Amino acid sequence: MATPEDLVELGRIVSAYGVRGMIKVQPHSAQESILLNVNEWWLARLSRSGVQQEPHRLVRVSRVREHAGSIVAQLEGCDDRDQAEALKGTSVFVSRAGFPSASDDEFYWVDLIGCSVFSTADSSGPVLLGLVREVSDNGAHAVLHIDRQGLDEQGKVAFLTDDKGRVKEILVPFVQAHVPFVDIQQKRIETDWPADF
Secondary structure, eight states: OOOOTTEEEEEEEEEEETTTTEEEEEESSSOTHHHHHOSEEEEEEBOTTSOBOSOOEEEEEEEEEEETTEEEEEETTOOSHHHHHHTTTEEEEEEGGGSOOOOTTOOOHHHHTTOEEEEOOSTTOOEEEEEEEEEEEOSSSEEEEEEEEEEOTTSOEEEOBOTTSOBOEEEEEESTTTOOEEETTTTEEEEOSOTTO
């Protein structure tokens, strides 16, 4: 089977679990429900810098459940603790096309990355804040990490940088009170967060 082009890394195998070949996976985000609801995972080893060290390989999940903030799973063909331990450090990917449908008011973080964010705080109309680079969880809610954008001297949209040449960042709480509008199809998010915050 060809490797899907829409793979999303959702976690990493951290250890064997028990003596019958089960593995323990630490999910990367609060959306571990994907790993619980998809029975085909793709595994690959990544270097510390995130460079893929081997081709993805498809594995089928025969059992999976939550366990103390992590996921434990039985993979077909992984029948003993030694086989499970050999998978330690391997990243777990799932095809985005295989994600369960999200409800109308929920979004997968991977879909928010790359969206343009506009501030509606100014009465003169929406102002471009930038692009979502990352989404994190601060314990209470998700946070959008937005790389700031604005118009350059030629009037073209460009990333804004600080004195050291780093792209400026703005953090926006991803809660209904501040982010009332998300259109994944149009890759557009609107927030009441001020542009000059």
